[in-house]
Amino acid sequence: MLNVFDGYMFPVDPWKTHKKKKSAKWKNNRAFQNWFVYLTNLYLNAFEFKGMPDTVNERFLFETLYLDGKALFFNDPNLGYLALPCAGDGNFNVYWEYTRYRAISNNYNEVYNYPDNCVLIRANQVTYPPLFMVESWASRIADAERTIDVYAKTMKRPWLVTGEYDDKLTMNVLVDTIEDNELVVTGAKRLSDAMQRAYANPMDGPGLMALWRHKHELLDECLTWFGINNANTEKRERLITDEVESNNQLIQLNSDTVLDWLKKACEDINKLYGLSVFVDLKHDYIKQQMQADNNGGEGVKDGEVHDDPE
Numbered sequence: 001m002l003n004v005f006d007g008y009m010f011p012v013d014p015w016k017t018h019k020k021k022k023s024a025k026w027k028n029n030r031a032f033q034n035w036f037v038y039l040t041n042l043y044l045n046a047f048e049f050k051g052m053p054d055t056v057n058e059r060f061l062f063e064t065l066y067l068d069g070k071a072l073f074f075n076d077p078n079l080g081y082l083a084l085p086c087a088g089d090g091n092f093n094v095y096w097e098y099t100r101y102r103a104i105s106n107n108y109n110e111v112y113n114y115p116d117n118c119v120l121i122r123a124n125q126v127t128y129p130p131l132f133m134v135e136s137w138a139s140r141i142a143d144a145e146r147t148i149d150v151y152a153k154t155m156k157r158p159w160l161v162t163g164e165y166d167d168k169l170t171m172n173v174l175v176d177t178i179e180d181n182e183l184v185v186t187g188a189k190r191l192s193d194a195m196q197r198a199y200a201n202p203m204d205g206p207g208l209m210a211l212w213r214h215k216h217e218l219l220d221e222c223l224t225w226f227g228i229n230n231a232n233t234e235k236r237e238r239l240i241t242d243e244v245e246s247n248n249q250l251i252q253l254n255s256d257t258v259l260d261w262l263k264k265a266c267e268d269i270n271k272l273y274g275l276s277v278f279v280d281l282k283h284d285y286i287k288q289q290m291q292a293d294n295n296g297g298e299g300v301k302d303g304e305v306h307d308d309p310e
Helices: 020-044 058-068 130-157 164-177 205-224 233-237 241-272 285-296
Strands: 045-050 072-078 081-084 086-092 096-107 109-111 117-123 159-162 195-200 277-279
Touching: 020 058, 020 130, 020 205, 045 058, 045 241, 058 072, 058 081, 058 117, 058 130, 072 086, 072 109, 072 241, 109 159, 117 241, 130 205, 205 241, 233 241, 241 277
Parallel strands: none
Antiparallel strands: 045 277, 072 081, 072 117, 086 096, 096 109, 159 195
């Protein structure tokens, strides 16, 4: 469902030869693509359903929620239980909810009455596709990363080089050689003219470190939105207890904005079809960190984290 090298969002083929004049744009696109795929995988790998019927493809379900913000769970008389993309169909009730939903997929197009014979699974309360948020964060982080690349490369070169017009090609070759990390060797006569001058580069180490901090802060904010605890040791040492607790509460709330609505869908599925479906955080180490944060930083012992269908 997610094709990395096809479509408008991913214009970069990493194995294709590119002309140097287009290299900067290609690197920008590749940086965005790398971060988008990385953040997408993080988001899709946070939760898991348990007790789902075998006919429900969980990977496809999570990708549908990610791309469209919602999915429809129903029992097809021929194919069994399915969870597919959907669109509202028919009239609204007094709560401005659709009274029917159309399940749409490859060679499938059926309408189901809501909520009598289907369950709407929401990615969040307002059914907003997480794709758009991830795309925004990936764009900002990729731009920060590329800024670091350009800044670091510029530190290797003079800010401005002047000389005779006839020597322009030679100077361009020298600058390109420096950029390619090669040792520069050239004839002294070509550089001895009084008209040739290299002006000092204003880029410096502190500026580069500030850009790195900016990139890490963007990533930290993104992970907080994901509900992933990301405060490193150095940062935690500078925070007071109230600030740490406030950050932990925000992380928990961000995680619950997704988890609460997935749990609500599980309750509706179990009530309508008599199943025992539930959802939880996928990895124990995330649960352990959540519990440690809720306990004021005290860790939990191995085996203390259990899945709870309630």
